[in-house]
Amino acid sequence: MERKQKNSLFNYIYSLMDARGKFLFFSMLFITSLSSIIISISPLILAKITDLLSGSLSNFSYEYLILLACLYMFCVISNKASVFLFMILQSSLRINMQKKMSLKYLRELYNENITNLSKNNAGYTTQSLNQASNDIYILVRNVSQNILSPVIQLISTIVVVLSTKDWFSAGVFFLYILVFVIFNTRLTGSLASLRKHSMDITLNSYSLLSDTVDNMIAAKKNNALRLISERYEDALTQENNAQKKYWLLSSKVLLLNSLLAVILFGSVFIYNILGVLNGVVSIGHFIMITSYIILLSTPVENIGALLSEIRQSMSSLAGFIQRHAENKATSPSIPFLNMERKLNLSIRELSFSYSDDKKILNSVSLDLFTGKMYSLTGPSGSGKSTLVKIISGYYKNYFGDIYLNDISLRNISDEDLNDAIYYLTQYDYIFMDTLRFNLRLANYDASENEMFKVLKLANLSVVNNEPVSLDTHLINRGNNYSGGQKQRISLARLFLRKPAIIIIDEATSALDYINESEILSSIRTHFPDALIINISHRINLLECSDCVYVLNEGNIVASGHFRDLMVSNEYISGLASVTE
Secondary structure (H helix, E strand, O other), rough: OOHHHHHHHHHHHHHOOOHHHHHHHHHHHHHHHHHHHHHHHHHHHHHHHHHHOOOOOOOOOOOHHHHHHHHHHHHHHHHHHHHHHHHHHHHHHHHHHHHHHHHHHHHHHEEEOOHHHHOOOOHHHHHHHHHHHHHHHHHHHHHHHHHHHHHHHHHHHHHHHHOOHHHHHHHHHHHHHHHHHOOOOHHHHHHHHHHHHHHHHHHHHHHHHHHHHHHHHHHHOOHHHHHHHHHHHHHHHHHHHHHHHHHHHHHHHHHHHHHHHHHHHHHHHHHHHHHHOHHHHOOHHHHHHHHHHHHHHHHHHHHHHHHHHHHHHHHHHHHHHHHHHEEEEEOOOOOOOOOOOOOOOOEEEEOOOOOOOOOOOOEEEEEEHHHHHHEEEEOOOOOOOHHHHHHHHOOOOOEEEEEEEOEHHHHHHHHHHHHHEEEEOOOHHHHHHHOOHHHHHOOOOOOOOHHHHHHHHHOEEEEEEEEEEOOOOOHHHHHOOOOOHHHHHHHHHHHOOOOOEEEEEEEOOOOOOHHHHHHHHHHHHHHHOOOOEEOOOOHHHHOOOEEEEEEEOOOOEEOOOOHHHHHHHHHHHHHHHOOO
């Protein structure tokens, strides 16, 4: 990973810490450093105590022995207390950062282009956050404790051993560090790559599971348990194979690190045993060296796996940050002010395609005026929904131009465009929350009186023969309401907004003709100056339009009043005959 990318990554993590978070993090570093130094001194104190008890030191005194014993107990107690305190600080920091990151992620999702939001399902999106949050936790935990502590202990050990003039043991400890770093530097790259691959496949498994749950009713209706089970089993098999490869290499690295520790630490151990036998090394010094071997062997051996974990987490988190930076919607610098709330819409030579193969829209030009209602109709796939989605800002990669009062759509920010245009679709976006919350999406400060008023306008004053309650809790996708009732919630949101352009993309398809006509009348009455674009195949809506445009294969093939098109256009006359 490049230095610039690393700096960007650390800046991102640091930005997630508020004043309290920074205090917690640096407190963790301080506690780890202090406790590592203290625990590194404890074998030296134990050696002194042993030499006093064995008579190796001539200046024996009970006061000195008691002092050393108290110091040793202080080291042991301090280590236990530091572990407890570190755990509290670490948990507090994780909660603090997770909250900050989750809110940051929510805002980043909100600021993404609409087209990017629909690419991945909820399982992939939520698991991405969980994985990124876990990556940050891994980095913070390992840097502040699992890596820092063994490094400080190793350095302290070498310093202490050098102070005793045991050049051989100090040299072997230093050699161990050198060989360990060279060896693990070569292998952590492969480990990190395998771990990242494993995590990516796990992410895909979550995405597939979420997709399966979303479509479980379709599977059940078709008795397709075998098919969906096989698909999910294949994903789990891939995940299992990827994890096996990672853990196999990880085990090999751990084994090689253990062998390295056995060989080098074993040589130190044997050297000091021989020294004791030959009378050149005291029992206390031997116990000190043995204590250091026991103290360091397991934490240091694990550093290899921890380094690969850190490397993978850095790579994964960098990718997460980059993806959201790329998907972030860019906001034009020119502000769009619409004080009069009256907009005319001009479309000039608009072309669009999802791929290079076929144009969905082909040089479409239109002039639509405030206070008028226009209907778009035509066969399925003719480009109607694509056209209104471009007008609403869903797609940016179109050719030609669109103007709102002579201002190019490209120069209008998403926020201003959302204020100016309200896009109603046949797909209801219902949150698992109260009806009150679902209405406040349209107007954060809406009062209860305003909410009841718009529910009445949307013909949703009564639900199941009882007066509607704002505190009614809607389940997943609002499925405790009927399709028509859910569409009325979307319509009620419209009445809480003040758009200059209203787009209705078959948003009343679940309503009967009478309710549909009443609601459309309410919309025109409530928004007399709004430009209304309606996509529909229903005759009653086409009849009340000021102008009807017929699309076919991305082209406008006919336009005019419904009565005239009944005579001149085959598609419209066909609709009328089917209705009859």
